[in-house]
Amino acid sequence: MTDFFQLLFSGVATGSIYALAALGFTLLWQASGTINFAQGEFVMLPAFMMLGFAAMGAPLPLAFVLTCFVAVLVLGWAFKRGIVDPLLKFGMMPIVVATIGLAIATRNGVRAGYSAEAHPFNGLFADKLFNIWGVTITLADVGTLVLALGLVLVTQAFLQKTVTGRAMQAVAQNTESATVLGINVPRMVFYTFAINALLACAAALLVTPTYLAKFDMGESLGNKAFFAAIIGGFNNSRGALLGGVIVGVAENLAAAYISPAYKDAVALVLFMLVILFKPQGLLGKKVERKV
Amino acid sequence: MRKSHLVITLVILAALLLVPTMLKNYGIYLFSYWLIFVIATMGLNLTVGYAGQKSLGHAAFFGIGAYTVAILMKAGISFWIGLPVAMLGCFAIGLGLGFPALRVQTIYLAFATLGFNTAVWLVMRNEEWLTGGTFGINDIKRPQLFGISLDDSLPYYYFVLAVAIIMGGLLFGLLRSPWGKAFTALRDNPIRAESLGIHIQAYTLLSFAIGAVYAGVAGALFACLVQFIEPAPFAVGSSIMMYLMVVVGGPGYFFGPLLGAAVGVLLPEWLRFAQAWYLFIFGAAVVLLMLRLPDGLLSIPDRIKARRLSREASAARAAAARNLGAQS
Numbered sequence: 360m361t362d363f364f365q366l367l368f369s370g371v372a373t374g375s376i377y378a379l380a381a382l383g384f385t386l387l388w389q390a391s392g393t394i395n396f397a398q399g400e401f402v403m404l405p406a407f408m409m410l411g412f413a414a415m416g417a418p419l420p421l422a423f424v425l426t427c428f429v430a431v432l433v434l435g436w437a438f439k440r441g442i443v444d445p446l447l448k449f450g451m452m453p454i455v456v457a458t459i460g461l462a463i464a465t466r467n468g469v470r471a472g473y474s475a476e477a478h479p480f481n482g483l484f485a486d487k488l489f490n491i492w493g494v495t496i497t498l499a500d501v502g503t504l505v506l507a508l509g510l511v512l513v514t515q516a517f518l519q520k521t522v523t524g525r526a527m528q529a530v531a532q533n534t535e536s537a538t539v540l541g542i543n544v545p546r547m548v549f550y551t552f553a554i555n556a557l558l559a560c561a562a563a564l565l566v567t568p569t570y571l572a573k574f575d576m577g578e579s580l581g582n583k584a585f586f587a588a589i590i591g592g593f594n595n596s597r598g599a600l601l602g603g604v605i606v607g608v609a610e611n612l613a614a615a616y617i618s619p620a621y622k623d624a625v626a627l628v629l630f631m632l633v634i635l636f637k638p639q640g641l642l643g644k645k646v647e648r649k650v
Numbered sequence: 651m652r653k654s655h656l657v658i659t660l661v662i663l664a665a666l667l668l669v670p671t672m673l674k675n676y677g678i679y680l681f682s683y684w685l686i687f688v689i690a691t692m693g694l695n696l697t698v699g700y701a702g703q704k705s706l707g708h709a710a711f712f713g714i715g716a717y718t719v720a721i722l723m724k725a726g727i728s729f730w731i732g733l734p735v736a737m738l739g740c741f742a743i744g745l746g747l748g749f750p751a752l753r754v755q756t757i758y759l760a761f762a763t764l765g766f767n768t769a770v771w772l773v774m775r776n777e778e779w780l781t782g783g784t785f786g787i788n789d790i791k792r793p794q795l796f797g798i799s800l801d802d803s804l805p806y807y808y809f810v811l812a813v814a815i816i817m818g819g820l821l822f823g824l825l826r827s828p829w830g831k832a833f834t835a836l837r838d839n840p841i842r843a844e845s846l847g848i849h850i851q852a853y854t855l856l857s858f859a860i861g862a863v864y865a866g867v868a869g870a871l872f873a874c875l876v877q878f879i880e881p882a883p884f885a886v887g888s889s890i891m892m893y894l895m896v897v898v899g900g901p902g903y904f905f906g907p908l909l910g911a912a913v914g915v916l917l918p919e920w921l922r923f924a925q926a927w928y929l930f931i932f933g934a935a936v937v938l939l940m941l942r943l944p945d946g947l948l949s950i951p952d953r954i955k956a957r958r959l960s961r962e963a964s965a966a967r968a969a970a971a972r973n974l975g976a977q978s
Contacts, residue, residue: 394757442937442941445941446940446941446944449944451757452704453940453944454940455704455757455760456893456894456897456936456940457936457937457940457941459890459893459894459936460894460932460933460934460935460936460937460939460940461933461937462933463890463929463930463932463933463936464929464930464931464932464933464934464936464937465933466929466933467926467927467928467929467930467933468927468930468933470926471926471927471929471930472930582761582764582765582768585761586761586765589758589761618776620772620775620776621772621776623768623772624765624768624769624772626765627765627766627768627769630761630762630765631750631762631765634750634758634762635750638758
């Protein structure tokens, strides 16, 4: 039984990182109809940026702040202006293809231009174990969970409680009415891209100590973020959190009790079940189709 | 079929027949490799380009075809039984996957097929008793046709070419039939197509399963070409690559796969000097292509024509305006 709780807990911690990436995914989708296939690479790049700043002698917190600035500029602004804006009028698939191209380019650019090795990355948290009623928990797991959950909840609160956040939601629900109401739509969409970039930086900070900084670290992370987003409900930002935690926990339990070799198939099975029985996701709302 | 199309087809055919005779063994091998990907992407072009179903799991069917033939041939069963078994298997699995997956559309379908590919790849890697795991299956023999050995690279190339032509011809016939029209109707406006009496689910399933059969045939040929298969070429990355080949060539253009597969298979060989940077260049090129030509390379002639027509129309309008001005 203690094993079970241990697996459950570390699953929730991993799942909360998936939730961070998944939240960025759903926000982009809601605000601009962008599906970002390079979401995993958006986590990989900040990891290398932080390593770069650290190599220049910056301590980790400073490196993180600098990386956030660069990420908002490159993964937020440049990505939106350079790729999403010109392609949006052609519908969804050209953006998907372009972001696939972007993912291939960044992944192999890092491999060819920097290194194909896995680089160690110092975590925020010291190696420390807690023992609660026989369940061993690492400080890193606790810290990751608290930070990731905190970030998801702060993002939620920002979207629901502040004027800017509500304007962003209005844009996501109906762009035209939002324009009529005097909301600066392009700016709100840009904010969404910036938040996505920031969430990716945070995910990089939390995930890299365990995954190590490697050019292909984003591949599975991006996929799982997407599965998590759909399982939770693609048009609902709370769904990302639920989906992320479900995927993280289910993976951990399946690896221990069913077969470690098929761990990566768990998210898929859950995803298939969800789209069979509740295609709009666990927390999602149905969207009527139009002719 | 217009005359220019006929001429282009003949020129391509002549090139495909003659060029390999001038090449060394490795060149012939590459051309066979390319043609196999042309067959696979032809099927994907039907699913993606004509029927508009976003499938990112094509390499799974490619792998199922390859492994079916390899396993059966290892058990002493002839290629000529293995091939139809692989085709039927891909068709059935395509239907089986399509049934839940096609309830959802566009991006959901893309991820459902992508996940399916991961699952198939995991089976190939983990079920050692069946697939040999990461060690793969080696020493796959090449088939014989009417007593002619296809062991050498040139005869095998012509065999692959013949299969490619047959598959291409079948696809061409299918696209001109009412079924083919129904596929495109489905892509362009599914709800309107449904109101015209096209059974959407049946047709999407069919386009998906037929696409899978093409991948299965290509996989069977692939296993006999490389003679050693392991899970790596059938991973998700190859599916994405095949999808990009279709998109780069021009989805919904009959000759799109020919060009797209050349970009994906032959170009890396010429760009050997770029080495590790090749995929970076390829990815960046895909982004640029989407920005400039979202309908693929083969849409260039159509674009030029459209531009010429609009220029002529505006010239005609200007002339008409001048005439009116002169009259009044």
